[in-house]
Amino acid sequence: xxxxxxxxxxxxxxxxxxxxxxxxxxxxxxxxxxxxxxxxxxxxxxxxxxxxxxxxxxxxxxxxxxxxxxxxxxxxxxxxxxxxxxxxxxxxxxxxxxxxxxxxxxxxxxxxxxxxxxxxxxxxxxxxxxxxxxxxxxxxxxxxxxxxxxxxxxxxxxxxxxxxxxxxxxxxxxxxxxxxxxxxxxxxxxxxxxxxxxxxxxxxxxxxxxxxxxxxxxxxxxxx
Amino acid sequence: xxxxxxxxxxxxxxxxxxxxxxxxxxxxxxxxxxxxxxxxxxxxxxxxxxxxxxxxxxxxxxxxxxxxxxxxxxxxxxxxxxxxxxxxxxxxxxxxxxxxxxxxxxxxxxxxxxxxxxxxxxxxxxxxxxxxxxxxxxxxxxxxxxxxxxxxxxxxxxxxxxxxxxxxxxxxxxxxxxxxxxxxxxxxxxxxxxxxxxxxxxxxxxxxxxxxxxxxxxxxxxxx
DNA sequence: GCACGTATGAAACATTTGTTTTAAACATTT
DNA sequence: AAATGTTTAAAACAAATGTTTCATACGTGC
Numbered sequence: 096x097x098x099x100x101x102x103x104x105x106x107x108x109x110x111x112x113x114x115x116x117x118x119x120x121x122x123x124x125x126x127x128x129x130x131x132x133x134x135x136x137x138x139x140x141x142x143x144x145x146x147x148x149x150x151x152x153x154x155x156x157x158x159x160x161x162x163x164x165x166x167x168x169x170x171x172x173x174x175x176x177x178x179x180x181x182x183x184x185x186x187x188x189x190x191x192x193x194x195x196x197x198x199x200x201x202x203x204x205x206x207x208x209x210x211x212x213x214x215x216x217x218x219x220x221x222x223x224x225x226x227x228x229x230x231x232x233x234x235x236x237x238x239x240x241x242x243x244x245x246x247x248x249x250x251x252x253x254x255x256x257x258x259x260x261x262x263x264x265x266x267x268x269x270x271x272x273x274x275x276x277x278x279x280x281x282x283x284x285x286x287x288x289x290x291x292x293x294x295x296x297x298x299x300x301x302x303x304x305x306x307x308x309x310x311x312x313x314x315x316x317x318x319x
Numbered sequence: 320x321x322x323x324x325x326x327x328x329x330x331x332x333x334x335x336x337x338x339x340x341x342x343x344x345x346x347x348x349x350x351x352x353x354x355x356x357x358x359x360x361x362x363x364x365x366x367x368x369x370x371x372x373x374x375x376x377x378x379x380x381x382x383x384x385x386x387x388x389x390x391x392x393x394x395x396x397x398x399x400x401x402x403x404x405x406x407x408x409x410x411x412x413x414x415x416x417x418x419x420x421x422x423x424x425x426x427x428x429x430x431x432x433x434x435x436x437x438x439x440x441x442x443x444x445x446x447x448x449x450x451x452x453x454x455x456x457x458x459x460x461x462x463x464x465x466x467x468x469x470x471x472x473x474x475x476x477x478x479x480x481x482x483x484x485x486x487x488x489x490x491x492x493x494x495x496x497x498x499x500x501x502x503x504x505x506x507x508x509x510x511x512x513x514x515x516x517x518x519x520x521x522x523x524x525x526x527x528x529x530x531x532x533x534x535x536x537x538x539x540x541x542x543x
Numbered sequence: 544g545c546a547c548g549t550a551t552g553a554a555a556c557a558t559t560t561g562t563t564t565t566a567a568a569c570a571t572t573t
Numbered sequence: 574a575a576a577t578g579t580t581t582a583a584a585a586c587a588a589a590t591g592t593t594t595c596a597t598a599c600g601t602g603c
Contacts, residue, residue: 105550121443123347141574142592144550217346219440221499229500258521261488269489272496272571275445276453297482300536301529308528309521329580351561361582366562368580 108134113141116154118212121219122152149224156217156224159210160231167235170197171202179242191243194297198236199291199298202271211271237264242299247303255313259306266298296312330368330518332358337365338379346444380448382454383434387425391459394421403466415467416523419491422460423522425516426495429437436494461488465511472534473526479537483530490522 112134116125127148131138141255145151180249184189202211212226239261241253248256278284285295336358340349351372353363369375406414427436438452464484465477472480494501494514504506513516 104346105387107518121345121347123345128589134491137550138591139553140551141592148591215496216443218496218499219443220348225499225503229503229590233497233500246485255521257520259525261493262522263489263526264467265493266489268493268496272439272442272492273457275442275449276457279449279453280458294482298486299481300532301483301486302525304529304532305525308524308531314523350559352559359582362561363563363583364581372561 103155105134105136105140108153109136109144110155110158111142112136112211113151114159117152117155118209118216118266121216122222123150146299153222153224156213156222157227159213160224160227163210164231166201166234167232174239176242178244182246184247186249187243188299188303189245191303192295194243195263195299196292196295198267199270199295202267203274203286203291205286205288205291207271207274216271223268239266244306248306251310251313259302262305263298263302264288266301267294270294329358329360329364333360333364333368334379334382335432335538336360337375338383338433338437339380341355341376342433342440345440346372346446363504377446377448380437380446382452383437384448384451388392388459390425391456398463400466403470408471411467411471412523412527414526415471417518418464418467419487419523420516420519421453422491423494423519424486426491427498427510427515428514429510429515431495439496463472464488468530472530475534475537478503479533483533487522487526490525494518 109130113125113130114247116129116133119125120129127141127275128138130141130151141148145154179187179190201208204216210232212234217225217228219298234288237260241256242262244256245253270286274286278286333354337349337354340353340357343349344353351365352362354365354375358364365372365375369378403411403414425432434456438456441449441452461484464487465480468481468483468487469477484509494510498510502510
C-alpha cells in the first residue's frame with residue numbers, strides 16, 4: 096500500500112507523509128527532503144503536485160480537517176437541535192458524557208490524533224488554515240456542546256453557557272496541550288490506556304457541578 | 320538602554336531579543352541573524368556568549384522561568400501550608416479567586432506574558448528545558464492550588480483533588496492556548512482588557528460547583 | 544504503434560542557515 | 574604605558590534548504 100504506484104497514490108503518500116511530519120516536527124522543523132523520504136517519493140514531487148511547501152502544508156490541513164468533519168458526522172456528534180429537545184435530563188447527562196468521551200478520544204487517543212496535534216501547532220503559529228480548523232472542528236463541537244448545556248440549565252444566558260462550554264473544552268484540551276508536562280510529572284512515557292474515559296467522566300461530573308452552581312447564581316441574580 | 324555598552328549589557332540584550340523572538344516565532348522559526356539584528360549585536364556575539372543557538376535557547380528559558388519563580392514568590396502565590404489552615408471557608412474561596420486572577424493575568428495579560436508563550440511552544444516541542452518549566456512554574460501553581468481545593472472539600476481523596484486542579488488549570492490555559500481561535504471566532508484582534516478578571520471569576524465559580532458535586536459524589540461512594 | 548500531455552527521477556541552483564575564523568577595539572593589570 | 578585577557582566586528586565557510594531544470598518514463602488518445 097505504501098509503495099503503490101500511479102499519480103493518485105503518489106499525491107496521497109505525499110499528503111500522508113507530510114501530515115505526519117508536520118504534526119511531529121511542525122512546519123519549520125520539517126524539510127522537503129524529510130517528506131520526500133518518508134513518502135518514498137522524489138524531492139520534486141512535492142512542488143509538482145502542490146506548488147510549494149507552504150501550499151502542501153495548507154493542503155494537508157484542509158485534507159485532515161475535512162476528514163475530521165466527516166468523522167464528527169459519522170459519530171453523530173453534530174445532531175439536529177430538535178433531536179435534543181426530546182431528551183430527558185438523565186438522557187442529556189448521558190449524552191454529555193458520551194460527547195466528552197468522543198472529544199477526549201479524539202484528543203488523546205490512544206494514539207493522540209494527528210489533527211489535534213496539527214491544531215495545537217496552529218495555535219502557536221496561526222496560518223491561513225486556522226479558519227478551516229475553526230469551521231470544521233472547533234465550531235461544530237462548541238455548538239452542540241452549548242446546546243446540551245443550554246438544555247441542562249435552561250435558566251442561564253447564552254454568554255454563561257458559552258463560558259461553560261469553554262470551561263469544558265478547556266479541561267479536555269488540557270490533556271492534549273500539556274501532555275509533555277503531565278508525562279514528566281507522572282514519570283511516564285505515554286498516557287494510561289483508559290485515561291480518555293476516566294478523564295471524560297471526571298470532566299462531565301465536574302462540569303455538571305459547575306453548571307449547576309452557575310445556574311443557581313444566575314437564577315438568583317435574575318430574580319432580584 | 321537598548322544601546323548600552325559593555326559585555327554585561329550585550330549579553331542581556333541578546334537574551335532579551337532571543338526571548339522575544341523565540342516566543343514570537345519559535346526555535347526553528349528564529350534565525351541567529353534575526354536575534355543579532357533585534358538585539359543590535361553582532362552575529363558572532365551569540366556564539367561567543369552562549370556557545371550555540373540551542374544553548375542560547377536553553378539559557379533564555381532558564382532565565383525567563385527563574386524570573387517567573389521570583390514573581391510567584393513576590394505575589395505570595397507560594398505560601399506555607401500552615402497559613403491556609405487558619406483561613407475560614409469564605410476566606411479560602413476569596414483566596415481561590417485571587418489565585419485564579421493571578422494565574423489568568425500571567426497567562427493572558429494584557430499583554431500575554433513571554434513565559435506562557437514559551438511554555439506553550441515547549442508543549443509542542445519539548446526540550447531539555449521542560450523540567451525547568453515544570454519545577455519553576457507548573458508545580459508551584461499546582462501544589463498550592465491542590466492545597467486550597469483540599470481544604471475546601473476535606474472529604475475527597477488526593478487523586479480527585481488533583482483532577483480538579485487540572486480542571487481549573489485547564490480552564491485557565493484554554494484562553495492562552497487557543498487564543499488565535501478565540502480571536503477568530505469573536506472577530507477581534509486582541510483580548511478585551513478585563514477578560515482576565517472576568518474569566519477568573521467564572522472559572523472560580525464553575526470550579527467551586529464542580530468541587531462541590533465531586534465532594535458529594537465521593538462522600539456517597541465512601542459511605543456505601 | 545505513435546504522438547502527446549502527464550508524472551517521475553536525478554541533478555543543479557540560488558539562498559539561507561548555524562557556525563567559525565581572524566583581526567581590531569576595549570578594558571584591566573602590572 | 575605596555576602587556577594581557579576579554580569583547581566586538583566583519584567576513585568567510587560548509588552544510589542544509591526550498592525551488593527549478595531537464596531528461597526520461599509512463600499512460601492514453603488517435
